[in-house]
Amino acid sequence: MKPPPFDYHAPRSVGEALETLADVGEHGKVLAGGQSLIPMLNMRLAAPGHLVDINRLTELATLDVEPGGVRVGALARHAQVERSEEVAAAQPLLRQALRLVAHPVIRNRGTVVGSLVHADPAAELPAVLAVLGGSVRLARPGTVRDVPAAGFFTGILESAAEPGELAVSAFFPLLPPRSGTAFREVARRHGDYALAGVAALVGLDDDLRITTARVACVSVGPAPVLVDVTEACGHRPPASADWASAARAVQERTAPEADIHATADYRRHLTGVLAQQALRDAAREALDA
Amino acid sequence: MTTKLFGEPVRRREDPRLLTGQGRYLDDLGGDALAAAFVRSPHAHARIRDIDVSAAIDVDGLVAIYTWEDLPALLAQPLPLLIPHPALTHGRTAHPLARDVVRHVGEPVVMVVARDRYLAEDACALIRVDYEILKPVVGVEEAAQSAQLVHDDVPGNVGAHLVQEVPSAAGLGAREAIDAAPHTLAFRLDIERSASMPLEGRGVYARWDADDRSLRVYTSTQTSTSVRMAIAAKLGLPLPKVEVIAPDVGGGFGVKIVHPWPEEVLVPWAAILLGREIKWAEDRREHFVSSAHERAQVQSVRVGFDDDGRVLGLEVNILHDHGAYTPYGIIVPIITSTQLLGPYKIGAYRVEFSSIYTNTVQVTPYRGAGRPQAVFCMERTMDHIAAHLGADRTAVREVNFIRPDEFPYDQGLIFQDGRPLIYDSGDYPESLRMLKELIGWDSFPEAKARAAAEGRRIGIGIGCYVEGTGVGPYEGGHVQITSDGRVHVSTGLTSQGQGHETVFAQIAAAELGVPLERVSVVTGDTRRFGYAVGTFASRAAVMSGNAIALACRKVKEKALRIAADALEAAPGDLEIVDGEVRVLGAPGASIPLATVAVLSNPLRYAFDEEAARATQFAGTPAFDRPPVEEGQEPGLEGRDYYSPLRSTFASGMHAAIVETDPLTAEIRILRYAVVHDCGNLINPMIVEGQIHGGVAQGVGGALYERMVYDEHGQLLNASFMDFLMPYATEIPLVETAHLQTPSPLNPLGIKGAGEAGVIPVSAVIASAIEDAEGIGIDRMPISPSELFDLRRAATGRSTSET
């Protein structure tokens, strides 16, 4: 469990990092928190010729609450985002989800942007980006592009970030007024990747009737499964919403696979249970908002 | 014993060292050593056609590559079968490096030595082994029926087959007794694989001294003395020229009692050949696929009982999955067969096991060593009987208990040590009474009803066990008091963090009447003690503890004799308090043990003040006697061995309350209670620590851990990502109560405590889930996904409710 040989680069500026990444092209890999990449190197599941370590790029360790949303720089650690009161006030779903990501020591190193680029179908943050309709900003020398969540997660461990590109930040939109969020999951052990998990967003109108209800599910497809259940809930107040039919609508959209920890049926069942719980929780928050 | 140390919750003396990074584990040693790495088989069953190392030769820093063909005659043989048994008619062991055929994923094929482990792994990756893939045999029931063979010369894949039978008092065989019983039940039980999984893997570091022609080997082992003998034998070295030391060891739990591991002979061999220090530190993936696993068994049970639940006859058939090899013999299924009886008097008993080869990692003892399976079988049986009769589960156990006045109690079987299975002491009814009180057994139905009214499901479970501990044949202790007054204790068996340094020091300090701080303890170092068996079977405290006590008594006797001379008193009038020999009832008349140590050696060069006061010209020597009298030895030291007639039998009972989520099927342990009897307690805090750790491992085995092999013999979860060892967050608070029925077999009246915690946990959790759900649980571990399936099967509904 030692990595194969690679060249190590430690750029001092974003510009230098972009140049290096452009130079090494498809032989390069960005090293952020290393919580996913280093195990893959050690198990020789990945063998990039070049590692471009971005940990010295303090200019990327940013966390800004902007008028439209929260912008998280590529070097902002899970823990930093999780603990920010300002972020929690602006976009509570980030903290709700981050508490379920791994363990504190891993959150001290792992980055939010790294987690998005890594695109693990069991990871929480891709679901958060998906349900909020956020985006990731990708850069290469001279160009920057923003890729919306809907197009960012392209497959199991695959994202729209191309070789040579650096994800510099991610953007999580603020909640509209009278909205609430929740994250519910079941993991085998505390802090494990979830067997199933649901991020939910519920928005109400001035009469406190449901106008938006959507969920993003983890571990039930190659990428977060985004389902709009506004219709299924009915244009009703939360107390009389048909959560069960919403949950059924979610289940119908999932195509989980069996693995050594759970059958596909169980995952689908859990997704229904969790969707209902998460939607109720989110609606309760919306009422309190 | 004057100093009250025995029985005190003395804090572990090793903890400050171990908790502040001052421990020295295998990989902390030998910073400049070359590194070894291994090419291991990626196939479960294959014939090696060719090994091509040419691409690896160019790796910078490569030192050597070895295959089976390079091995000298003694090493080219299969590794020893450590514990043969007449029933093990087809014992098979592996070669240190595979010869022709590999029989499980992970079997070592090529050894590479390089400047560091990175380069060694780079070279491994470039070595091409050409395999002819053979059909693997996976799963114990499949293997028992398969025409495909793991070893060509082992028909039916059956390595061993053993029947033990104890007739009833009336002379009925078990089958007759069952057929004649008012009630009979038959069922099948299934337990999956887990593994010891110490946080520190195996590791070996060898240094050859070419000038002295001696070998020193550090190895992360549970038995340094036996590794030493194995190395001397396999490398053809004189035993006195081989030293083996177990440094700090980060857990063993059984897997490190196996010896010699291929690496334990290959690394020293290469170190001698190359004249260089070599180290191999196992990584986690290697540990998963190339060390050892345990637990997997399929059991068929038939039981006959009367209206009170009294068992009249019990018949158990066990299929034991042995993996690819049997280096440690059939200890595990023997223990299962014999310890199955637990605290009960069974009318007539018949147990039969077949030990079956499969193309998977070999099976050797893991903490509990066959007992968790045994207890699962017996306790599930008790619960089945209770359910059938509509009786309270504790009442059924109670009627079957051996009574306190029936000890010593002969179960009529032959135990793991080859000696009769005779329980020394115990009080099972009292233990049950204490447990029921601790967990609130009698009031649980109300709690359950209250929970149900809130839409919650809770259940209570129980499990009882008896554990043979402190098996022989012997252990020794050496105790030396030096002229600075310090006490040096050594014993040959090894430590893996159990707290031996503390407990053995407590025993020595109490026996000798010296302050604890003056005692130091060394274990597992063959330079200090050459004869030992090892640390397993909850035997360290019983065996080495008693040996050290006996050695201390020898030293004390000598100290009192010398002090009696000096103080002109009779030895019988002396006591040792706080490191001073005093005349009873004569304050002021005393002599420090340090001075006694000086007096014990007639050669008194004046290295220090103490000695200066006692040189040959300082006193008035007796000219009519030689300085060292006949039958005497210079120095204040003693060595003794403890070799018991039989094992001691510790016992215990656990109960748990679990909650199952009606929607998600998650399983949570709300309370966990333990009543534990290991005879006299040397240190209750350490015993509790052992219980807590054991329960934690038991919870792993009950709810989280399994080795998932696919039909190709690939281990699908060979990492801590997917092998779910529980975290602290998954472990409940463990509530304990102690019962002490001293063992009549040894001077300290103690029994072993090391494995107890793990033994009944699967049985207890199964019992509790069954109670919560009203669904029979007959295989463990159980996951939420499996509970979900069981619920669906029970309700016959196929759609999922939300």
Ligand SMILES: Cc1cc2nc3c(=O)[nH]c(=O)nc-3n(C[C@H](O)[C@H](O)[C@H](O)COP(=O)(O)OP(=O)(O)OC[C@H]3O[C@@H](n4cnc5c(N)ncnc54)[C@H](O)[C@@H]3O)c2cc1C
């Ligand atoms: C024991 C354990 C448990 C875990 N449990 C969870 C969990 O429950 N939920 C969860 O979501 N995660 C979990 N993780 C993963 C953790 O959250 C990771 O930190 C995260 O997935 C990746 O972030 P990182 O900064 O460590 O990325 P790295 O490991 O450094 O990189 C991961 C991948 O992303 C690429 N990458 C990273 N940053 C950039 C960038 N700025 N631009 C372009 N490419 C980039 C890398 O090249 C690499 O391919 C766990 C990890 C461990 C070790």
